[in-house]
Amino acid sequence: MDMINLERCKTGIGELDSLLNGGIPRGNSVLISGSCGTGKTTLSLEFLIHGVENGEKGLYISATEISSKVIKNMVPFQFFKEEYFDSGYIKIMDIPNIYSKLSLHKLEFEQEDIDKLIDYIADIVKNGDFKRIAIDSLTSICYRLRTEEKIRDFIIKFEEIVNKIGATALMVSELLPNAKGYSQYGVEEAVADGIILLGNLKRRGDLLRTLQIIKMRGTSHSRAEYVMDITPLGIMLSPLLKGWAVNQ
Amino acid sequence: MIQTSEIQRVFQENDVVLIKSSINVYTKSILELMNFGLENNKVIFYISATVPSSVFKTIFESTGLPHENIYFIDCTTYSFDITQDPNTIVVESPTMLETIIIKVMYLNKISRQNLPDKSPLIIVDSANSLAIHNDLGILSEFFHVLITMVRPTGSKLAILSIMEQLTDELSHTLELISDTVLTE
Numbered sequence: 358m359d360m361i362n363l364e365r366c367k368t369g370i371g372e373l374d375s376l377l378n379g380g381i382p383r384g385n386s387v388l389i390s391g392s393c394g395t396g397k398t399t400l401s402l403e404f405l406i407h408g409v410e411n412g413e414k415g416l417y418i419s420a421t422e423i424s425s426k427v428i429k430n431m432v433p434f435q436f437f438k439e440e441y442f443d444s445g446y447i448k449i450m451d452i453p454n455i456y457s458k459l460s461l462h463k464l465e466f467e468q469e470d471i472d473k474l475i476d477y478i479a480d481i482v483k484n485g486d487f488k489r490i491a492i493d494s495l496t497s498i499c500y501r502l503r504t505e506e507k508i509r510d511f512i513i514k515f516e517e518i519v520n521k522i523g524a525t526a527l528m529v530s531e532l533l534p535n536a537k538g539y540s541q542y543g544v545e546e547a548v549a550d551g552i553i554l555l556g557n558l559k560r561r562g563d564l565l566r567t568l569q570i571i572k573m574r575g576t577s578h579s580r581a582e583y584v585m586d587i588t589p590l591g592i593m594l595s596p597l598l599k600g601w602a603v604n605q
Numbered sequence: 606m607i608q609t610s611e612i613q614r615v616f617q618e619n620d621v622v623l624i625k626s627s628i629n630v631y632t633k634s635i636l637e638l639m640n641f642g643l644e645n646n647k648v649i650f651y652i653s654a655t656v657p658s659s660v661f662k663t664i665f666e667s668t669g670l671p672h673e674n675i676y677f678i679d680c681t682t683y684s685f686d687i688t689q690d691p692n693t694i695v696v697e698s699p700t701m702l703e704t705i706i707i708k709v710m711y712l713n714k715i716s717r718q719n720l721p722d723k724s725p726l727i728i729v730d731s732a733n734s735l736a737i738h739n740d741l742g743i744l745s746e747f748f749h750v751l752i753t754m755v756r757p758t759g760s761k762l763a764i765l766s767i768m769e770q771l772t773d774e775l776s777h778t779l780e781l782i783s784d785t786v787l788t789e
Contacts, residue, residue: 358718446692557765560700561700562700563701565701584707586707588707588716590714593711595704595750596750598747600742600746
């Protein structure tokens with residue numbers, strides 16, 4: 358039984374929605390944390406594509422790959438529909454283009470630059486009626502913010518926009534392979550409404566992808582670690598077998 | 606040798622059957638099991654941890670057994686010889702038990718989409734081979750999770766074992782998790 362009966366935003370990944378008691382509480386901004394190769398981008402895009410199937414438009418803000426490459430990498434998946442992108446149901450925006458449009462050329466943003474960026478994202482989200490947003494990655498934006506205060510300010514303002522319009526957001530957090538926390542600057546994990554941790558588990562020479570929900574405001578949820586696989590049908594999960602005497 | 610009619614009888618009343626077969630008739634027992642599946646409108650998911658799937662394909666071709674509805678989860682080929690066969694999924698190692706579970710669930714979803722009139726028969730070949738790579742604790746857990754996940758889907762599960770090579774401990778565990786035992 359759930360604690361609070363909040364409206365849910367189904368990720369469309371069946372097992373993950375079950376672990377979340379029906380999906381992400383609508384209005385939440387969730388950190389998707391993990392090191393390279395753990396499936397952060399795939400999860401984010403699958404979330405957006407399943408959103409369109411539910412009539413929800415998606416916005417993907419990309420800092421790591423150009424939009425054509427993002428789309429090309431999704432083609433092998435069965436759920437991929439090119440027309441979602443062509444018709445604007447999913448809009449991809451490259452961060453360098455946004456910076457260029459706003460004349461944000463400084464390596465370190467001032468408060469007014471942050472406000473300009475936030476206002477721009479808010480306009481895009483409201484005007485486009487986007488209900489699902491993915492920032493890939495938040496870490497790359499934080500790089501230009503530098504201080505904890507600015508990062509906190511940016512994330513809180515972004516979360517306000519998301520919550521106010523009843524959207525749901527995923528914010529990708531890039532981690533180093535042996536990182537201890539869930540974000541590079543430490544602030545992101547404290548401010549986010551939820552954290553889904555993607556990992557690589559090394560076990561007797563095998564490298565397994567894992568998924569674990571660390572926190573999710575507004576719902577009870579699983580806290581166990583699951584093995585994740587990226588199949589042509591998208592992300593699928595299995596319980597992590599615990600027979601191994603490992604200190605994971 | 607276990608006959609198709611005998612397999613048919615036990616699967617009418619049970620979902621999870623442990624098949625203890627003598628090494629001398631092991632391959633024949635497998636073919637009887639396949640026959641049962643194909644005669645009963647099943648799609649077969651064959652988890653091969655004993656010999657590579659390519660060996661079975663050669664056998665099917667030589668015996669004339671239709672194999673378009675047989676899908677392999679091949680844990681013995683590793684990634685050295687990945688073919689582009691659409692009916693074969695390679696799992697890199699028989700120690701990646703969770704990945705095997707996910708591949709079974711994946712094939713289940715695919716077959717529900719493409720072959721909605723056919724229910725799955727999942728064959729694990731074999732408990733002995735998986736026991737070479739995995740200790741008993743994790744293997745018991747694997748079978749328990751696999752059974753828990755496939756039972757609600759209406760699938761039938763056959764766990765093959767070679768009688769002469771079965772330790773008492775493994776035999777007891779397999780009997781505990783199965784609905785019934787079919788001994789050759």
